[in-house]
Amino acid sequence: MQIISYCTQEVIKNAAKALIDGFLVAFPTETVYGLGADATHEMAVSRIYSVKGRPIGHPLIVHISSAKHIDKWAIDVPEYAVDLAKEFWPGPMTLVLKRSNLAKDFITGGQDNVGLRVPNHPVAIELLKEFEMQGGLGVAGPSANKFSAVSPTSASAVEEEIGADLVIGDLILDGGRCSIGVESTILDCTQKYPIILRPGQVTHEEIEKCIGVKIDLRYSKSEIRVSGLLESHYSPKAKVVLDVEPNPGVGFIAMENIPTPQGAIRLGSPKTIQEYAFNIYAALRSGDKKKLTEIVVIQPSGGGLAVAIRERLGKAAQK
Ligand code: TXA
Ligand code: MG
Numbered sequence: 248m249q250i251i252s253y254c255t256q257e258v259i260k261n262a263a264k265a266l267i268d269g270f271l272v273a274f275p276t277e278t279v280y281g282l283g284a285d286a287t288h289e290m291a292v293s294r295i296y297s298v299k300g301r302p303i304g305h306p307l308i309v310h311i312s313s314a315k316h317i318d319k320w321a322i323d324v325p326e327y328a329v330d331l332a333k334e335f336w337p338g339p340m341t342l343v344l345k346r347s348n349l350a351k352d353f354i355t356g357g358q359d360n361v362g363l364r365v366p367n368h369p370v371a372i373e374l375l376k377e378f379e380m381q382g383g384l385g386v387a388g389p390s391a392n393k394f395s396a397v398s399p400t401s402a403s404a405v406e407e408e409i410g411a412d413l414v415i416g417d418l419i420l421d422g423g424r425c426s427i428g429v430e431s432t433i434l435d436c437t438q439k440y441p442i443i444l445r446p447g448q449v450t451h452e453e454i455e456k457c458i459g460v461k462i463d464l465r466y467s468k469s470e471i472r473v474s475g476l477l478e479s480h481y482s483p484k485a486k487v488v489l490d491v492e493p494n495p496g497v498g499f500i501a502m503e504n505i506p507t508p509q510g511a512i513r514l515g516s517p518k519t520i521q522e523y524a525f526n527i528y529a530a531l532r533s534g535d536k537k538k539l540t541e542i543v544v545i546q547p548s549g550g551g552l553a554v555a556i557r558e559r560l561g562k563a564a565q566k
Pocket of ligand 2: 398
């Protein structure tokens, strides 16, 4: 395995070739780092599962360079999904659509639908374009962490998580820190109106504004299985406890205006919600590096990205 810091055109070409040849390429996106494999290559995709320690049967998001390629992977795409793609791609939104024959069971977990996303990061876009130039059709990309652990938002976090499980020929592309820091909004688009399966930076208000109808927020309404919907997820090794006064020696993450309680070890002090999302996974990781056994997190209030942060923290605390 090799980590590459300067993603020149030559590097991108080699990385695309590595994908075509069945190797894994971890790549930056604006949300979190993905662990990429050719989404039509069953052996390569099966390595994603073994490297992540992810149970078989959990579906993978397929990344494409542009909405033009939706029809390769999906059929019966509703008009509202086309509108959403136009508005929010490239960007932090995944659309779950009825699958075409290209989306095999090893990608969809045997379900009749497929998750698609066009990421908004120059390295990801260049990689996808080059991969498509070399004959590729889509890159399967779950977050590049061990199953149920914290998603990586930097190349060094990818290396810490899965570096030991990668082999010669696999690559980690370093594109700096992910600008958003929490995973994409996932929308079930297999019904009359979209249903939010996982909140993210694209908010339900923005989705409603785009499609002109009120949408359902009850995640349970969807019949679709999402591994991130398991109760425990996004967890560091330390126990995460929400919204309590920490004891001395315990890690502490809260907005900057909340003072550090006596004896607590401050791990994060974001000034804004954007900064909260940008830092939260790195802050949780830093607690593990300090070998803390417990981290208290004071959740951010409000709508928008704060909804996504609270959803992730709720799961991180369910250990
Ligand atoms: O921001 C993101 O979405 C990142 C970057 C790398 O694109 N990817 C990501 O992938 O978060 P992952 O696998 O860690 O989380 C995607 C979630 C999983 O819970 C998976 O089960 C669900 O999306 N998912 C993928 N395809 C699906 C499908 N066809 N139907 C329902 N859920 C799906
Ligand atoms: Mg994940």
